[in-house]
Amino acid sequence: MPTARDAQNLDMADPLYSRREKFLLPKEIVYLDGNSLGALSGRVPATLETVVRDQWGDHLITAWTEDDWWGAPLRIGDRIGRLLGAAPGQIVVGESTSVQTFNALVGAARLRPGRRLLVTDPDHFPTNRYLAESVARLCGLDVVAVPVPDVHGFLREQGEQVAVVSYGAVDFRTGRLWDMAEVTAAAHAAGAVVVWDLCHAAGALPVALDDQRVDIAVGCTYKFLSGGPGSPAFIYVARGHHDTFEPPLTGWHGHARPFHMEQGFEPAPGISRTRIGTPPVLSLLALEAALEVFDGVEMAEIRAKSLSLGDFLIECFDQHLASLGFELVTPREGALRGSQVTVAHPDAHALMRALIARGVIGDVRPPNMLRFGYNALYVSHADIHRAVTTLRDIALSGEHHDPRFTTPTLIT
Numbered sequence: 528m529p530t531a532r533d534a535q536n537l538d539m540a541d542p543l544y545s546r547r548e549k550f551l552l553p554k555e556i557v558y559l560d561g562n563s564l565g566a567l568s569g570r571v572p573a574t575l576e577t578v579v580r581d582q583w584g585d586h587l588i589t590a591w592t593e594d595d596w597w598g599a600p601l602r603i604g605d606r607i608g609r610l611l612g613a614a615p616g617q618i619v620v621g622e623s624t625s626v627q628t629f630n631a632l633v634g635a636a637r638l639r640p641g642r643r644l645l646v647t648d649p650d651h652f653p654t655n656r657y658l659a660e661s662v663a664r665l666c667g668l669d670v671v672a673v674p675v676p677d678v679h680g681f682l683r684e685q686g687e688q689v690a691v692v693s694y695g696a697v698d699f700r701t702g703r704l705w706d707m708a709e710v711t712a713a714a715h716a717a718g719a720v721v722v723w724d725l726c727h728a729a730g731a732l733p734v735a736l737d738d739q740r741v742d743i744a745v746g747c748t749y750k751f752l753s754g755g756p757g758s759p760a761f762i763y764v765a766r767g768h769h770d771t772f773e774p775p776l777t778g779w780h781g782h783a784r785p786f787h788m789e790q791g792f793e794p795a796p797g798i799s800r801t802r803i804g805t806p807p808v809l810s811l812l813a814l815e816a817a818l819e820v821f822d823g824v825e826m827a828e829i830r831a832k833s834l835s836l837g838d839f840l841i842e843c844f845d846q847h848l849a850s851l852g853f854e855l856v857t858p859r860e861g862a863l864r865g866s867q868v869t870v871a872h873p874d875a876h877a878l879m880r881a882l883i884a885r886g887v888i889g890d891v892r893p894p895n896m897l898r899f900g901y902n903a904l905y906v907s908h909a910d911i912h913r914a915v916t917t918l919r920d921i922a923l924s925g926e927h928h929d930p931r932f933t934t935p936t937l938i939t
């Protein structure tokens with residue numbers, strides 16, 4: 528029976544417990560939406576102040592060299608690479624995940640001319656599905672929607688037609704973690720190129736891009752990496768593809784000699800060819816400051832804590848929510864979970880709004896799912912206990928039926 532006392536004991540034994548102090552979280556809030564927008568790291572406000580006043584304000588245009596703004600996309604890419612099992616020189620940060628996804632999918636398709644299928648997940652995040660359709664039209668491919676569990680069979684039967692295999696490492700709705708190594712190996716056995724979306728994996732769990740021989744990956748930095756609203760996304764292209772990867776968005780920052788201002792596009796050597804245009808420097812440097820919370824921590828430690836939080840959440844669910852019409856959506860087995868637990872309830876939307884009014888922040892996704900994402904760097908077992916018992920109290924009292932919570936909103 529998980530009690531507040533159990534939560535406290537688990538927190539006392541948690542080696543990452545004090546990392547929470549590195550974040551500027553309101554004391555009274557339980558924050559379980561770091562899988563959508565990560566919390567504010569304490570280093571960010573002062574860094575932004577310096578970047579704005581000293582670098583932009585005083586150094587003006589010379590900051591591109593004096594403060595190495597120019598080098599930031601690769602420098603920060605390397606820093607993220609450490610968390611993703613990528614050796615330096617294979618990641619660029621800039622643009623949105625949607626833009627990076629477009630560049631990745633077209634670039635991947637161009638690596639396999641003559642093949643006509645783009646295989647993706649019918650449950651992939653909407654932007655990934657919409658972009659897959661558009662890329663397919665542009666490149667003369669057909670999109671085939673294949674759920675991850677069926678992809679091996681599909682590739683065995685029709686693999687020789689497949690150019691690109693594109694999946695998310697963690698399902699944004701259910702929190703289900705897929706086996707990246709297995710899917711990547713199956714794609715390679717069929718001769719296809721794999722593109723992973725790491726939005727819900729980067730900073731949440733260990734990823735082994737180089738070891739698993741992933742071809743291309745993209746991901747956002749505003750979730751578990753806590754880079755801030757709209758912080759730029761990253762693209763990874765494995766070194767072995769650098770000479771042949773042809774990005775469709777041939778912006779001047781990706782040119783071999785950007786300041787020569789030449790007529791034709793000649794891609795820069797290495798990962799720099801995936802640079803596009805001027806990145807959002809303030810966001811980029813805020814992200815760099817935010818990443819300091821990962822210094823001195825291994826992703827394995829973060830994973831161990833995240834698994835403990837997930838296990839504890841599921842124990843609390845069994846005790847407090849299972850009998851109240853809630854259903855557990857996320858797999859019970861830790862190895863099959865990202866850093867999120869999703870539960871379903873017909874009144875999901877109103878329940879979440881009532882929960883937020885009580886200081887516990889999660890979110891909802893259609894049709895009926897309440898999502899609880901837990902960043903191991905700042906969420907405690909006590910937070911999990913408070914979230915579940917508060918949700919139980921709301922469901923029992925029926926306070927979520929109040930019109931304040933039942934009227935539709937744009938977004939939770």
Ligand SMILES: Cc1ncc(COP(=O)(O)O)c(C=O)c1O
Binds near residue numbers: 626654655695727
């Ligand atoms: C899997 C996945 N891909 C892409 C995105 C978003 O892309 P963008 O940052 O371009 O809005 C999200 C979340 O917003 C996501 O969960």
Ligand SMILES: Nc1ccccc1C(=O)C[C@H](N)C(=O)O
Binds near residue numbers: 562564699
């Ligand atoms: N970028 C956002 C802007 C506004 C509100 C939510 C988002 C999210 O990131 C949603 C997230 N990708 C999800 O897994 O649903």
